Amino acid sequence: MSLDQLFMALVLLGLLMLAGKWLRVHVALFGKLFLPSAILGGALGLLLGPQGFGALASLLSGDESRFATGLLPQASLEIWSGLPGLLISVVFAGLFLGKTIPGPRAIWRRAGPMVAHGQTLAWGQYVIGLSLALLLLTPVFGVSPMAGALIEIGFEGGHGTAAGLAGTFRELGFENGADLALGLATVGVVAGVLLGTILVNWGVRSGRLDIEEAQRMDTERFSDHDERESVPRFSRARSIDPLSIHLGFFALAIAIGWLILQGLIWVESVTWNRGADGLALMEHIPLFPLAMVGGVLVQVALMRLGHAKSLDRGLVNRISGAALDVLIISALATLSLEAVGSHIWTFLILAVAGIAWALFGFLVLAPRMFPKDWFPMGLANFGQGIGMTVIGLLLVRMADPDNRSGAMESFGYKQLLFEPVVGGGLFTALSLPLIYHFGALPILILCSVLMLGWLVFGFWVFRPEKASSST
Template sequence: MTADWIGFSLLMLAILLYAGKWMRMHWRPAQQLFLPASILAGAIGLLLGPGVLGAIMRTVGGEEAPLAQGAIPESMLDVWSDLPGLLINVVFATLLLGVPLPKWKRVWGLAGPQLAFGVTLGAGQYVIGILIAAFILAPFFGLPLMAGALIEIGFEGGHGTAAGLQETFAELGFADGADLAVGMATVGVISGIVFGIILINWGVRTGKSAVLDKAVDSIPHHQRRGLVSEDERPLSAGGMTVRSESIEPLTLHFAFIAMAILIGLGFLEAMAWVESVTWGAGENGVELLGAVPLFPLAMIGGLVVQQLLSRFDRHNLLDRDLMVRIQGFALDLLIAAAIASLSLKVIADNLVPFVLLGLAGIAWNVGMFLWLAPRIIPKYWFERGIGDIGQSMGVTATGLILMKIADPDNKTPAYEAFGYKQMVFEPFFGGGLVTGLALPVIYNFGAWPLFGVMLALVAIGIGSGLFYFAKLEQEP
């Protein structure tokens, strides 16, 4: 595969992203569901590939028919399928870059209830998934017990995490798990938005919302199309912290990201070495860290870089807004590439397990929002909880979209509490260390040790929320 072909594949992926944005602006269902252009772009690529268009043409005209392999060649899909595993490191390296750590007391008091809620949602997805895998998927469908981790990987982790674990799935003998996880992430994003909007409308009608008095239909048309009106457009999407004749600000920020990823790689190599001379040594050694992906440690590397800059950089060279733009760019490419290169055959071959896991994940998240959130987040529970359910079923952006709809003028502490909660939550769930270790732990020790730990975390999340954080929030 030549550099020219890789470059051409990236250009075609960019064209798909523009097509996805065009659909968002002109196709009403996409506007009603607030579907990101990256998901629409990936869907277009999937439809034009060998799994859909190619299958139709082969059915009609045989293997030699025009477009029998689709309009997108397999070699281009090979390039796209490798992109997520690289880009996810960029996404996670930028999560904490430019984010100053607040005082712990404020984080604990404001985000504590949501952290309890988030841990309950994330750990519960493992509990539900492992039970389904152990008692239904493994005995009746022959799937490995690692299928029990698919709900958390797809729902809590999203497309980036699902695609980033592709090599881990393959190394552990469950290569189909990567496609199932990406498919699960797609179900999570769409269901998160759909059920989120349904819940927001329900909250308005029943008075649960402390802010809205009108249904979601009142959202401006330009917002539904994903546009920013001209009078609301910011002057800049990022700050110029250095003069471009010395170095472009974008180039400098790319260097910060590279530092974070390399530090994470150093951590991963050090952990692998420790394992090789301790519990992983010899023929009967247990390999856990060798299957851990790089991206959770790239996030830790970003935290290290941020702390070094906070301590030694007197010129404030790092601009958070510009870092967010780089993160968004990488995530758009990642999602579009992951969906476009998805194997529909794998999902079709495992349709019943896929549907069971998806429905169980949706039921768990919605059920916990309706029952647990109002009991542990008494102040503005609806606006604050809706962000968590969006994030736990899709990605952080889904949670932010739902919070923007539920609290358009930022009248509640939802955004601040959500941001603090993510700082503590993301290093572990949704692509963090727990997500990275879950598959090798199940592979080496079976599902029940992980099940026990996650069940304990669910109990801690519910218990601390009901008996500590709820009372803490009610204090004057």
């Protein structure tokens, strides 16, 4: 690979970004579905590549066709395939940079019910997926038991997590798993928007939402990424551009995460992974969840040193958003349709089961676990559980555009006690090697205990609050 090829790959990515934005603005259907421009750009790249235009050219003119590999250079596709595993660390490193991190008690007071409900949904995705793997997918279709983790990785984790775990899938012998997870992530985004819109309309018509409030919804307020938070920029004379110094803090967070990962690998090598019969878990953990830990440590250090507002959260979000855009486009443009097609029944079964569980969590569990305002609160978790954090933000803004319920703040605080573990956190990264080494049944038992624990805890702690608030 030459520098010229790298440069051309980045130029083509930029053009796909522009094309995706153009489609989002000028095709009414895409706008109504609130599909992110990056997904449209990635889908366009897939259509222009060897599995879209190339496959059509081969069908019409044979494998010797000039366009059998599509309209995109092969070198660019090879470069794009490696970008998601790198850029996901940038996205996760910025999750908490520039944010004021309150104490655990303050977080729990605002987001306790949402944490309990969200954790129940997340662990339930593992329970559903692993049960299907043990009872159907592995014995009938011969799929790896690691397929049991795909619902949580694809729906809760999203495109970034699915792409970031591609190396782990490959190392553990389930290379098609990354493509299946990416496909599920795409299904989750579309289903989250469609079903979420239907649920909001149902809430309005049934009186569960204020119809006047819903009618004031301004769709232009929606962004493709996280809610923009604004803090003062650098007030001192500039000796370096603010963007550059923010990139430096991203690098620091990622470097700290890398050091933590190397330390864990070393500890493992001198403990349970000694000798030929050792158990290797840490070496299969990707960098991105620990980059998130590094970001938390950097932010806590800045707060302790009195520099909590030294980072501009808006600029941090823009860096993370740009990295996520490039990640999604490159991941979708290099998605293997052949891998999805060869496991189509596995893919469909997991997609239907994941959507059904998300609906159950919203329609059945949410009214019983939230003391008040269950509709916007539960809708936020439904959106994140089926199509990443951005869909949760989108749906809560649709249901409560003026944030009268406080669902937006609760949803934000929830991430501090949620994302370090699941939804792309440490357990999400560990789930694949754990299933690989210990088998699906022990992990199913573990996830069942955790799901039931959060479920019982939510009912036990928050139902009395619901009863008192309704009297």
